[in-house]
Amino acid sequence: MQAPSDSYDYVVVGGGTAGSVIAARLSEDGAARVLLLEAGVDRSPPGAALPPAWPTLVHTEATWGDSTVRQEATGTTALLARARLLGGGSAINAMSFLRGHRSCYDAWESDGARGWGFDDLLPYFKRSETTVGRDPALRGTDGPLTVAPAQPPHPVIAALLCASTQTGYRRASDISGGTEEGFGCTDLNIVDGRRQSAADAYLTPSRHRANLTVLTEALVHRLDVRDGRCTGVEYSTPGGTARVGCCGEVVLTAGTIGSAQLLMLSGIGPPRHLREMGIAVAADLPGVGANLQDHPICNVVYSAARPVPAGSNNHGEAAGLVRSQPGLDGPDLQMIFVDSLGHIPGVDAPEPGRVTPSESP
Ligand SMILES: Cc1cc2nc3c(=O)[nH]c(=O)nc-3n(C[C@H](O)[C@H](O)[C@H](O)COP(=O)(O)OP(=O)(O)OC[C@H]3O[C@@H](n4cnc5c(N)ncnc54)[C@H](O)[C@@H]3O)c2cc1C
Structure with missing residues (x-):
């Protein structure tokens, strides 16, 4: 499904923990048209609501399937669990x-x-x-x-x-x-023996709002930066690629890694590295993509x-x-x-x- 409108007041990129909260809060203002774009699906893996099963979720399609580079200390790579579904980390995490x-x-x-x-x-x-x-x-x-x-x-x-x-x-x-x-x-975050994700707590009670559009399986590729201002985003769904405009604010909630990656794909980051990757520089911000602490x-x-x-x-x-x-x-x-x-x-x-x-x- 494509976004039904071609311009929104707010485009929220990433429907994880933060994105669920932000989309729900912004759409409390009935006059604000809000679009939430999430790369993952709108369903949790089987058993995800049952708290003791959470360690199994990091091995499902509810994640991006990442691992680290080889670690000097151990000589091995480590699993880098990063959620990819509506609710994000809160839909697969340990609920502490x-x-x-x-x-x-x-x-x-x-x-x-x-x-x-x-x-x-x-x-x-x-x-x-x-x-x-x-x-x-x-x-x-x-x-x-x-x-x-x-x-x-x-x-x-x-x-x-x-x-x-x-x-x-x-x-x-x-x-x-x-x-x-x-x-x-x-x-x-366990209510009546079941996980309560940020999507459960914030998005589910808001989904009926006419001014909130939630689009899943929508992978954002780039922020559209024109004259120093983000005016929309480019994304793809199983149905094809699309651009959506934004006359207010684009809010990046694609996670610690996903947000930095999108900024850099959009030309916002350390100029030398962007040029090495063949990306035109839109803003010289050397800190983007650096200083990850896990x-x-x-x-x-x-x-x-x-x-x-x-x-x-x-x-x-x-x-x-x-x-x-x-x-x-x-x-x-x-x-x-x-x-x-x-x-x-x-x-x-x-x-x-x-x-x-x-x-x-
Ligand atoms: C296995 C595990 C256990 C954890 N246990 C706990 C715990 O017990 N307690 C705790 O407080 N924290 C825990 N955490 C951490 C916590 O879940 C995260 O800190 C939190 O979810 C981060 O929220 P976020 O909104 O920044 O990112 P996320 O919740 O990761 O959301 C980012 C969303 O953006 C989407 N996205 C990324 N790139 C794109 C793109 N290009 N286009 C569209 N969408 C995109 C992703 O699919 C994802 O849904 C755990 C995390 C994991 C993985």
Whole structure:
């Protein structure tokens, strides 16, 4: 299907986590014509709504099938899971809902990103969520995403939380809120035993709006930049290629990698590299495509001394935020407790009683 109009007030590129939120919020204004373009399909892989199944989703067609280049440290490549479906990462991810610690946002601000400190962002965090029984000064009570800790926690998680207290760490009452350190049960995007993606929370209730068009299987190739202004995008669907104009704003929400890739394909980036690739330079922005920071998982694997019941949530119901050394402004390590080994791709079972640090899956 092609976009029914040839010009929109807003064109949102990428219908993932951020794109679902932005398209839904922008189309609240009934006078604004909003087009959301998503490269992936409008359906989740079988079982995607069932929380314990999430590790299997990274091996389905719901991703771009990427892997890294060979890593110097290991000599191997690693899976680079990147979602490709409506809802994006939120439709395949592990459903842990943590804001990140306030010190991280405050560091952004002190590095020059004015307006991005924790206190600036707090109203938006709150607006996104519904929580129950939390401090309403810190947590939202009527947002689209309903989040809560697993109840009751998996027995392995309960034991690990107990052990963390015994080793002297603080037990956090709301580790997802962004102001505490220590160990605690995280909130999960799970409602009535099923995943709640950003598409479920934001797009589904908005799809009936006449001013919102959602086009899936629409791969954007280029942003059309004329006289220093983005005036539309070029994309293809199974039906062919098309251009759509935009008289307002084109919003890039194609993910960390996809957004940078599209900017560079459109001539926005480091000029030398663009010329090497035969791309005409539209804007000299050397930072585009640089400084990717990822968080490979480092597994420390324990065999259980006795049988462990199957996990019924996301296999990672608790987290620890700790400082690797005193004197830091905030926690720099995030630990996630996983209740089940069998579901982690690429991780071998250790010998009973042994601890095995393993590579990133
Ligand atoms: C396996 C896995 C587990 C994770 N677990 C967690 C977790 O438990 N908790 C957590 O907070 N985060 C988790 N994350 C990370 C989280 O899901 C991402 O940070 C988040 O989804 C990023 O949102 P985004 O909107 O920037 O990008 P995405 O959600 O990736 O959305 C980008 C969208 O743009 C589309 N797109 C890209 N290029 C184009 C193009 N050229 N044309 C059209 N469309 C395009 C993609 O198909 C995709 O749907 C996990 C991620 C993965 C992959």
